[in-house]
Amino acid sequence: MAFMFSAGFAVAGVAIAAAPVDVPDTMAERVKACVVCHGPEDRMGRDAYYPRIAGKPEGYIFNQLRNFRDGRRYYRPMTLLLANVSDRYLLEMAAYFSALEQPYPPPERTALSSNESKLAQKLINQGDPSRKIPACVECHGKALMGTAPFIPGLLGLPRVYLIAQFGAWRSGGLLRGQTPDCMSEIAKELTTDETNAIAAWLAAQSVPEKTGAAANLPVEMARRCESLFHRNDAP
Amino acid sequence: MKRALIAASIACLTAMGLSFELIGAPSAEKGAAAKKEVTAEKAVSSAQRQSRGAYLAQAGNCMGCHTAQGGRLYAGGRSLSTPFGTFVTPNITPDKATGIGHWTEQDFWKALHEGKSRDGRPLYPSFPYTEYTKITREDSDAIFAHLQTLAPVAQHNPPSKINFPYNFQPLLSLWRAIYFKPGVYQPDTAKSHEWNRGAYLVQGLGHCNACHAQRNPLGAVGDDTLGGGQIMGSNWYAPSLTSSQEAGSAGWPIEEITQLLTTGISPQSATSGPMADVVRQSLQHLSKEDALAMANYLKSLPETSPRVRAAAPVVTGQVKNWFQRGAKLYEKHCQDCHGDSGQGAPGIYPPLAGNRGVTMTPPVNAVRSVLNGGYPPSTAGNPRPYGMPPFAQVLRDDEVAQVLSYIRNAWGNHASLVTTDQVDRSREGSH
Numbered sequence: 089m090a091f092m093f094s095a096g097f098a099v100a101g102v103a104i105a106a107a108p109v110d111v112p113d114t115m116a117e118r119v120k121a122c123v124v125c126h127g128p129e130d131r132m133g134r135d136a137y138y139p140r141i142a143g144k145p146e147g148y149i150f151n152q153l154r155n156f157r158d159g160r161r162y163y164r165p166m167t168l169l170l171a172n173v174s175d176r177y178l179l180e181m182a183a184y185f186s187a188l189e190q191p192y193p194p195p196e197r198t199a200l201s202s203n204e205s206k207l208a209q210k211l212i213n214q215g216d217p218s219r220k221i222p223a224c225v226e227c228h229g230k231a232l233m234g235t236a237p238f239i240p241g242l243l244g245l246p247r248v249y250l251i252a253q254f255g256a257w258r259s260g261g262l263l264r265g266q267t268p269d270c271m272s273e274i275a276k277e278l279t280t281d282e283t284n285a286i287a288a289w290l291a292a293q294s295v296p297e298k299t300g301a302a303a304n305l306p307v308e309m310a311r312r313c314e315s316l317f318h319r320n321d322a323p
Numbered sequence: 324m325k326r327a328l329i330a331a332s333i334a335c336l337t338a339m340g341l342s343f344e345l346i347g348a349p350s351a352e353k354g355a356a357a358k359k360e361v362t363a364e365k366a367v368s369s370a371q372r373q374s375r376g377a378y379l380a381q382a383g384n385c386m387g388c389h390t391a392q393g394g395r396l397y398a399g400g401r402s403l404s405t406p407f408g409t410f411v412t413p414n415i416t417p418d419k420a421t422g423i424g425h426w427t428e429q430d431f432w433k434a435l436h437e438g439k440s441r442d443g444r445p446l447y448p449s450f451p452y453t454e455y456t457k458i459t460r461e462d463s464d465a466i467f468a469h470l471q472t473l474a475p476v477a478q479h480n481p482p483s484k485i486n487f488p489y490n491f492q493p494l495l496s497l498w499r500a501i502y503f504k505p506g507v508y509q510p511d512t513a514k515s516h517e518w519n520r521g522a523y524l525v526q527g528l529g530h531c532n533a534c535h536a537q538r539n540p541l542g543a544v545g546d547d548t549l550g551g552g553q554i555m556g557s558n559w560y561a562p563s564l565t566s567s568q569e570a571g572s573a574g575w576p577i578e579e580i581t582q583l584l585t586t587g588i589s590p591q592s593a594t595s596g597p598m599a600d601v602v603r604q605s606l607q608h609l610s611k612e613d614a615l616a617m618a619n620y621l622k623s624l625p626e627t628s629p630r631v632r633a634a635a636p637v638v639t640g641q642v643k644n645w646f647q648r649g650a651k652l653y654e655k656h657c658q659d660c661h662g663d664s665g666q667g668a669p670g671i672y673p674p675l676a677g678n679r680g681v682t683m684t685p686p687v688n689a690v691r692s693v694l695n696g697g698y699p700p701s702t703a704g705n706p707r708p709y710g711m712p713p714f715a716q717v718l719r720d721d722e723v724a725q726v727l728s729y730i731r732n733a734w735g736n737h738a739s740l741v742t743t744d745q746v747d748r749s750r751e752g753s754h
Binding site (some may be wrong): 106107109120121135170173177180 | 707717
């Protein structure tokens with residue numbers, strides 16, 4: 089054992105001889121743990137679909153990161169990764185990814201009948217007042233590019249991801265956010281046919297260049313989504 | 324036979340109950356004397372006591388267990404899974420109906436010191452009263468005073484689900500009679516005040532032994548102290564704090580021990596998993612003096628040999644081939660951060676050369692690091708840590724085994740090979 093011990097010291101000597109790795113003091117370096125999955129292009133990984141996060145509204149990203157960390161949105165690898173990251177640092181990560189500009193993927197070619205296309209567009213632009221479903225554009229912006237700082241855009245997202253999100257809301261609680269919130273309430277009202285049509289239609293749109301998130305949320309919509317905007321700080 | 328044992332255990336417990344009352348008596352007298360103090364002084368001292376209690380509660384990490392993930396502070400509801408069942412922590416806010424609002428200092432002392440609930444029910448040792456029993460009455464009262472100042476939270480928690488036969492209460496009583504030795508920490512007069520303070524914190528409030536010691540099949544820590552052990556119901560190994568081949572700190576400079584404990588990272592290593600939780604929730608809040616006392620005590624612990632001895636592999640042709648594949652994977656996936664000689668960037672990316680977390684005989688922690696990645700905790704001393712990506716979704720089990728076998732034997736490291744099987748078993752370990 090004395091031998092093992094001195095061998096340990098010899099090793100430390102070697103390690104000191106090699107110059108330490110040069111590490112840039114930047115956010116890009118600090119989030120290398122994220123970009124193995126959230127790389128510049130959207131992609132299907134071995135275990136899940138990895139959604140794009142670059143350019144999404146800061147408040148939205150921050151809320152999602154807290155949801156993962158605190159067990160309100162379930163994807164185990166991110167929950168483990170974020171376990172001991174403070175709110176303040178999550179906010180910094182959110183700001184970094186929100187400001188990151190990355191080209192969007194080309195629109196998907198999806199098979200959509202003209203009826204489905206009409207159904208999707210009606211819900212998106214007019215909603216369905218009889219079921220208290222506001223038009224998606226009210227919150228997600230006229231251009232569907234989101235409304236700062238909490239509401240994400242709906243374009244540039246793949247169909248499979250959109251369908252998975254609607255599925256998560258429908259199955260309730262744990263999967264996404266502190267349900268119920270304004271979005272989960274709407275998602276629960278929609279039928280599977282409707283969400284399939286919406287997902288296919290959205291995924292087939294090209295993302296307008298130079299259009300950012302809208303600046304203002306209509307007052308009535310802001311009231312509906314209040315629960316998402318002031319969240320109690322978790323430990 | 325079984326009956327006789329149970330009867331014996333009950334007899335033992337009764338005997339213990341008596342001795343507790345004897346311990347309790349002198350402090351009751353003190354309490355009466357204190358009442359005579361002038362009111363103004365009392366107000367000051369009670370504020371001081373509450374803030375001291377807040378500090379001690381952090382040092383004991385009461386919040387860590389008594390808060391559910393994303394839940395209200397101290398309202399309980401966190402599940403702790405063990406081979407004996409799933410324990411759900413109780414609400415210890417001062418809510419009268421669902422918390423400990425009706426409790427007195429004496430009730431609270433009985434919980435911490437004797438491991439008994441207010442109604443006399445013996446508590447399960449998943450609540451580490453086996454360590455907290457070393458806490459002084461004065462500190463127990465201060466923690467209680469602090470908890471009573473919290474906002475009450477009305478929250479019912481689901482009951483614990485304890486497996487047969489452990490849910491059979493006489494068995495718990497028997498367990499306690501055999502394994503639980505209540506008693507406040509007794510200072511060693513041959514040692515300095517600082518050393519004793521460190522010992523008090525490590526053995527008592529810090530409950531390091533609750534993780535850093537091997538538990539027998541009944542979940543009891545024997546006489547073995549800080550000798551390292553697998554954490555029950557999880558895939559983490561808490562290394563020996565007394566062996567220089569694991570996490571013994573005899574060979575570390577004092578500043579690096581305090582740095583590791585209070586910031587979560589040191590030039591030689593980084594904390595992860597349950598230890599990162601302990602640092603973030605508890606140790607980072609220690610005062611300079613207490614952190615130093617703890618480090619001095621840890622450094623003074625006599626060397627013991629590790630539970631499992633290292634066995635470096637015989638380098639056959641097959642093993643060489645395994646290393647070569649590991650080296651390639653290392654170059655592709657790891658070298659950017661950990662360096663071409665495993666030198667890392669001290670304080671940012673831990674070195675892997677000479678890192679005992681890498682070479683320790685049970686490879687579970689290293690396997691977990693590679694599968695799940697992680698950030699060391701954000702602490703006041705290291706608020707924006709750099710992270711390690713997870714590789715579970717990138718590397719196959721045999722690849723993880725190869726890269727780990729390689730780093731355990733490169734740059735002067737020597738340790739057993741990691742097998743594909745060991746990696747596979749870690750994939751599903753959820754805590």
